[in-house]
Amino acid sequence: MKKTIILTGLFIAAIAIIFVGCSKDIVGRTDNTPALSPANIDLNAGTWKPVLLTGPTEFTVAAPIATNTPDYIAQVNEIKSFQANLTNEEKTMVKYWSAGAVLRWNEILRELVAKHNLPPYQNDDGTYPFPNANNPLAYPQFPFSNPPYAARAYAYVSAAQYDALVAAWHYKKLYNRAAPYKVDATVNVLIPQSDLPSYPSEDGVVAGVAVEMLKLLFPGDQDFIQQKAEEHKRARIISGANVRSDIEAGEALGKLVAQKFVTRARGDRAGAAAGNQAAWTKLETDCLARGETPWYSLELPRRPPMLPVFGKVKAFLFDSLTCIALRPAPPPPVNSQQMKDETEEIYQLIKNPTRERTRIVHFWADGVGTYTPPGHWDAIAAEDFITKNFSEVRWARNMALVNMALGDAAIVCWDTKYFYFNPRPTQLNPNIKTLTGIPNFPAYISGHSTFSGAAAEVLGHIIPERAKAYNDMASEASLSRMYGGIHYKSDCTVGLVVGKNVGNFAVQRARTDGAE
Amino acid sequence: MKKKFFANKLIYLGTCLLFFNQIARAQTDMDAIMMGKNRFCIGPMYSYSSWKNYWEGSLKRDNQNLGTVSTQMFGLMGNYGISSKLNVLFSVPYVKTRATAGTLHSMQGLQDLSLFVKWMPVEKEMMGGVFSLYGIAGVSFPLTDYVADFLPLSIGLHSKTASARVMADYQAGSFFVTGSATYVLRDNIKIDRTSYYTTQLHLTNEVEIPNGGNFNFRTGFRNERLIAEAIVNNWTTFGGFDITRNNMPFPGNKMNATTVGVNLKYVVLPKKHEVSLVAGGNTTVAGRNMGQSATVYGSVFYVLDFTRKTKSSDQPAKTN
Numbered sequence: 156m157k158k159t160i161i162l163t164g165l166f167i168a169a170i171a172i173i174f175v176g177c178s179k180d181i182v183g184r185t186d187n188t189p190a191l192s193p194a195n196i197d198l199n200a201g202t203w204k205p206v207l208l209t210g211p212t213e214f215t216v217a218a219p220i221a222t223n224t225p226d227y228i229a230q231v232n233e234i235k236s237f238q239a240n241l242t243n244e245e246k247t248m249v250k251y252w253s254a255g256a257v258l259r260w261n262e263i264l265r266e267l268v269a270k271h272n273l274p275p276y277q278n279d280d281g282t283y284p285f286p287n288a289n290n291p292l293a294y295p296q297f298p299f300s301n302p303p304y305a306a307r308a309y310a311y312v313s314a315a316q317y318d319a320l321v322a323a324w325h326y327k328k329l330y331n332r333a334a335p336y337k338v339d340a341t342v343n344v345l346i347p348q349s350d351l352p353s354y355p356s357e358d359g360v361v362a363g364v365a366v367e368m369l370k371l372l373f374p375g376d377q378d379f380i381q382q383k384a385e386e387h388k389r390a391r392i393i394s395g396a397n398v399r400s401d402i403e404a405g406e407a408l409g410k411l412v413a414q415k416f417v418t419r420a421r422g423d424r425a426g427a428a429a430g431n432q433a434a435w436t437k438l439e440t441d442c443l444a445r446g447e448t449p450w451y452s453l454e455l456p457r458r459p460p461m462l463p464v465f466g467k468v469k470a471f472l473f474d475s476l477t478c479i480a481l482r483p484a485p486p487p488p489v490n491s492q493q494m495k496d497e498t499e500e501i502y503q504l505i506k507n508p509t510r511e512r513t514r515i516v517h518f519w520a521d522g523v524g525t526y527t528p529p530g531h532w533d534a535i536a537a538e539d540f541i542t543k544n545f546s547e548v549r550w551a552r553n554m555a556l557v558n559m560a561l562g563d564a565a566i567v568c569w570d571t572k573y574f575y576f577n578p579r580p581t582q583l584n585p586n587i588k589t590l591t592g593i594p595n596f597p598a599y600i601s602g603h604s605t606f607s608g609a610a611a612e613v614l615g616h617i618i619p620e621r622a623k624a625y626n627d628m629a630s631e632a633s634l635s636r637m638y639g640g641i642h643y644k645s646d647c648t649v650g651l652v653v654g655k656n657v658g659n660f661a662v663q664r665a666r667t668d669g670a671e
Numbered sequence: 672m673k674k675k676f677f678a679n680k681l682i683y684l685g686t687c688l689l690f691f692n693q694i695a696r697a698q699t700d701m702d703a704i705m706m707g708k709n710r711f712c713i714g715p716m717y718s719y720s721s722w723k724n725y726w727e728g729s730l731k732r733d734n735q736n737l738g739t740v741s742t743q744m745f746g747l748m749g750n751y752g753i754s755s756k757l758n759v760l761f762s763v764p765y766v767k768t769r770a771t772a773g774t775l776h777s778m779q780g781l782q783d784l785s786l787f788v789k790w791m792p793v794e795k796e797m798m799g800g801v802f803s804l805y806g807i808a809g810v811s812f813p814l815t816d817y818v819a820d821f822l823p824l825s826i827g828l829h830s831k832t833a834s835a836r837v838m839a840d841y842q843a844g845s846f847f848v849t850g851s852a853t854y855v856l857r858d859n860i861k862i863d864r865t866s867y868y869t870t871q872l873h874l875t876n877e878v879e880i881p882n883g884g885n886f887n888f889r890t891g892f893r894n895e896r897l898i899a900e901a902i903v904n905n906w907t908t909f910g911g912f913d914i915t916r917n918n919m920p921f922p923g924n925k926m927n928a929t930t931v932g933v934n935l936k937y938v939v940l941p942k943k944h945e946v947s948l949v950a951g952g953n954t955t956v957a958g959r960n961m962g963q964s965a966t967v968y969g970s971v972f973y974v975l976d977f978t979r980k981t982k983s984s985d986q987p988a989k990t991n
Contacts, residue, residue: 179859183874266872276917294916453774455735505776510816517820517863524868524918534866534874581774588776590821592919640776 184538185262190253192347193546197670200548201325204668205318206471206555207415211325214411216404219330219354222338230398231339237393238343245393246345252390253346256361257316257550258537263365263383264312265526265533267373271300272524274458274595281456285429291375298373302602303465303565305527307425308372310471310555310562311416316364317555319412320548323360323405327352336395345394356397357547359405360412362387367413371420419469428465435459442576448489450578450597461596466570471559472660481567481656483649486577486599494583497643501580502587505640512638513590519603519635520591528603528632529561532610535628539618552670557613560661564609564654565602571653572597580643589640600650601642604633608654609661616662629654700760700787700807701887703840703849706752709977713749716970720744722955722962725823728913729959738772740823740962748970756794760787763814766826775824778817782827785811800843807836807853820862820878822920823962830880830922831858847893847900853885860922869912869923878923881910889934898936902953905929914960927959932966945974 201211208214220227237245252259275284275295286297298304332354336344351357362384369380388406391397397405438460442449452458470478487493504512521528536557540550577599581587594602607629615622633651636642665671706712721741724733746764753759767779786809793804812831819829838851857880866874884907891900911925932953940946952967 179879181859181873181875181877181879184865185874262872262874265866266868269866269868269872273915273918455772508776510818513818514863517818518865520864524915524921525864526866526868526872531865587774589774590776593774640774 185254185258185541188254188258188541190250190346191255191258191547192544193349193351193549194544195546195549196349196351197324197546197548198328198351199324200321200546200552200670201328203321203324203548203552203670204664205321206314206559207419208318208322208412211322213415214322214408216322216326216330216355216408219332219400219404222332227338227398227400230400231335231342233399234335234342234392234395237389238345238395241393245390248386248390249345249394252358252387253394253396254541255550256358256387256547257313257554258541259387260312260316260361260365261309261533261537261554263380264309264369265530267369267376267379268300268305268308268530269524269526270376271296271298271373272305272527273299274301274523275299277456277458283456283458288374291373296375300373300527301461302521302527302529302606303428303462303468303569304425306529306558306562306565306606307420307423307468309529309533309558311372311420312365312368313551313555313558314471315368315413315416316361316409317548317551318416319360319364319409320357320551322412323355323357323408324548326355326404326408327357330354332401334396335398342395344396346396351546353397353401355404355408356391356401357405358387358391358397359402359407360409361405361547361551363406363409364413365409366406367410368416371417423469425465425468428462428468430459430463432459434463438463438573438576446488447576448578448583450576451582452595453579453581453593454595458595460573461594462569463573463596466566466573468566470563470566472563472657472664478563478567478570481653482571482574483600483653485575486643486645486649489577489583493645494643497645498580498583498587501637501640501643502584504638505587505589508590508638515631515635516590516639519632520639521603522592522594528606529558529565529610531632532557532561532606532614535625536610536614539614539621543618549670552668553617556617556661556665557610559664560609560613560658561606563660564605564657567653567657568600568602568605568650569596571600572602575599579641581640587640591639591641593641598642599646600653601633601636601646602650603636604629604642604647604650605654605657607632608651608656609658610654612655612658613661613665616665700785700789700809700836701838701849701851701853701885702889703803703805703838703842703847705755705789705791706750706758706974707978708752708754711749711751711975711977712972713747713975714970714972716744716746716748716949716968718742718744718746718966718968720964720966722964725962726958726960727916727918730916731963734773736773737770737775737823740768740770742826742964743767744968746970748972756791758789760789761785768824768826770824775821778821778824778826780817780826781814782817783811783813783829783832785809797841798843800841803840803842805836805838805840805851807834807838807851809834809836818863819860819922820864820867822922822924825922828857828880828922829860832856836885842893845892845894846890848890849888851885851887853887855883855885857882862922867921867923869921878921879910880922881908881925883908883926896938898934900934902932902934902951903929904932904953911960920960924960926961927957928955928961928964929957930955930966947972947974 286295291297331352334353336342439449579598611625611629614625633647723739744764748762750760762785764782766782769777789807813829834855836853840849886905889900889902907927930953934951936949938947950969954965955963
């Protein structure tokens with residue numbers, strides 16, 4: 156009996172240790188990112204080539220009030236009153252936002268994409284409803300942020316932030332108003348000090364762009380977005396980085412620049428990308444007329460193809476004729492020996508998947524409910540940019556280069572997919588089961604491969620010492636689609652090449668935009 | 672009288688049976704039966720569980736791209752009596768999943784090893800019957816690097832767990848009732864991707880698996896040869912989030928299920944080898960973010976007696 160009690164006591168003690176020792180706290184990879192402290196403030200970035208603006212002065216920013224005026228002194232006192240009784244919540248907010256405005260808004264955008272990347276559920280009659288931008292909160296919510304939608308969203312937000320910051324840097328240098336902590340030495344500074352003039356505030360600019368762009372892209376999430384913007388602006392005032400007029404001037408500039416991008420977006424043909432029944436039928440009949448086997452949806456009930464007219468969307472880096480020139484030669488004919496061999500190759504891969512291949516499939520899947528492959532490449536880019544101490548304007552420039560390449564890769568890839576309209580491996584051999592969901596669009600060329608090729612090309616230019624690593628990642632992402640059972644080798648190898656070709660346009664731009 | 676009754680309860684072993692519906696767990700750790708000292712009950716078991724409808728949050732639906740999702744489990748279970756009041760138990764399942772429609776690949780593999788210590792500190796005559804109280808503590812951990820993040824076809828959640836249970840049993844004649852409550856602590860898991868969305872974006876491969884509680888009530892007929900019982904079981908996670916509309920399930924989901932079922936155990940060869948057969952089934956009557964599964968199972972158990980002949984004080988008496 157004594158032995159029993161001792162044994163049980165020991166066991167209970169062991170369990171108790173497990174219970175106590177087991178912490179469930181999870182730290183995100185960028186939660187503890189240090190405050191941005193640029194190695195180079197890029198004071199001359201006002202001369203860099205914008206994407207859409209005619210020049211940095213297209214939108215006027217009024218001259219700031221002098222730092223010896225009562226109004227300015229009142230604004231400095233606002234900082235001091237915030238700092239007099241800082242709450243822990245405010246400290247956390249300052250720490251979060253000081254990691255970088257472009258970084259944080261990119262993460263917020265990725266979050267919105269992941270939230271909305273859900274295919275609508277079918278109607279009772281087996282048709283599918285489409286999200287409506289004018290009624291975003293009704294089911295199915297707007298948007299369905301699938302990979303093309305997401306790629307375009309990342310491109311617009313990044314490019315608009317970049318243009319707005321180029322303009323902001325112009326005015327910063329022009330007006331040269333020092334940061335509040337340089338005007339009044341008694342202001343506490345909760346972030347690294349900088350010689351960069353603080354008017355207009357780069358944080359105000361980035362928040363202003365984001366708010367304005369996201370009204371268009373995620374109209375049903377306005378409360379969330381506004382709350383983030385308010386926190387962001389307040390964090391900068393609390394930290395002593397900016398007075399309120401710095402922020403307000405930046406925000407106003409950001410909104411004006413963003414409105415130019417919104418106007419472009421409304422006319423870039425993305426609104427018609429879903430097509431209609433006539434367009435969907437035509438894809439099939441055109442394919443049959445070519446003597447080929449048309450793709451069909453492997454979902455039940457059969458879902459209309461995802462954004463079949465997205466290939467007509469206006470690209471950032473090239474014109475529509477170039478877009479067609481970038482389209483690769485056709486895939487192997489469905490009845491060819493090569494296609495039979497490639498289908499068999501996928502069947503052999505999927506028959507007995509190894510754990511390592513499954514890991515690779517899932518690592519790169521970026522499917523339903525995720526921030527999509529472009530978002531994954533943004534995450535890779537952002538986490539490397541953190542280590543580089545870029546200024547906000549260079550962060551924005553690099554993100555814009557990556558995301559314009561990803562956005563244009565989506566356009567070229569989707570153009571190719573619907574030009575050839577060829578089937579997925581499982582359509583040719585129903586025994587091919589998949590380790591991830593089968594995307595609801597034609598196989599050739601692989602979206603993952605195109606995105607990855609494009610991103611790796613641009614990132615390898617921005618961070619040359621990582622070029623090989625990016626290429627290896629792109630190859631693995633591409634291969635993952637074969638391992639997953641959803642793409643043939645041709646889709647992947649050609650996709651990587653097309654992606655690199657698209658990425659090269661961004662590299663050419665990078666060489667001539669004045670930032671290098 | 673008292674001694675004889677106790678013996679009856681001990682006799683035919685640990686009905687080792689496993690109940691499986693997404694969360695595999697040994698059921699012997701949930702019944703009021705103890706193995707006698709130095710007696711080891713071991714046996715294979717098989718279960719088949721399937722569902723066509725599932726709860727997406729609280730919305731019940733089917734999915735033409737899954738059809739019917741089935742889970743087969745081949746397990747080995749054992750129960751050893753350190754003493755008549757202290758038993759240790761284990762179970763090791765091999766799990767295989769499959770969907771009848773859509774394209775998703777089936778999954779299979781060795782799942783989690785479960786270990787329990789079962790202690791009966793109180794056994795008292797009361798109101799013409801016998802009341803007993805149990806404390807059960809358990810741990811489980813994955814035996815292989817199987818994929819957790821492929822629900823609903825994952826073979827398990829790949830979480831290490833620790834559990835603590837209190838159980839009470841009352842038997843009068845051949846009638847019994849047993850009730851238990853369990854708290855299950857579940858460790859975070861690591862998945863193959865580097866980010867995921869719950870109700871917000873997480874930039875990590877680490878996923879919080881909510882802790883859970885299990886509540887089990889069983890009643891019926893129990894003597895030395897036969898157990899026939901009805902069981903109500905509820906599993907509730909403390910935390911987690913709902914599957915959003917038309918989204919995929921995720922290991923960090925809230926997952927609740929209430930099942931009702933029957934369980935039968937019959938001792939085939941009571942005198943010589945103590946071979947017993949176990950069979951049962953259950954159906955899910957309520958749930959959240961889980962399949963509405965129906966399960967059937969069966970197993971054969973064999974008792975090995977390691978008691979030296981000279982020291983037989985704990986050996987159960989033969990009653991017939």
